[in-house]
Amino acid sequence: MRWGNPHVGVTLRVADTAVPPGWAERELPSELVEILGRDTMRVTRPYTGGQQELQLTLAPIEYMARWGLDRRLEKGERIEAVGFVHREQGSL
Secondary structure, eight states, rough: OOOOOSOEEEEEEEOOOOTTTTTSSSOOHHHHHHHHHHHHHHHHOOOOOOOSSSEEEEEOOOHHHHOOOOOOOTTTTOOOOOOOOOTTTTTO
């Protein structure tokens, strides 16, 4: 994990690609609702790529802290993520 600006970076080992029940109804930060976050949650589909590890680019640390993640992730922690696959690199 890279914890810094301009964006947080995470290497994620793919363990489960199912979309959890109730995903689209989860609480979202208000600023994400304002930029169509609810629509994004509704159209989320499971990852179907063949990569076992993905490189995630997350929001800047200030946003991550405001949304409840105010520290680096520890190796082995489980997270759920929704994102867009980069066309050229096969990462989220």
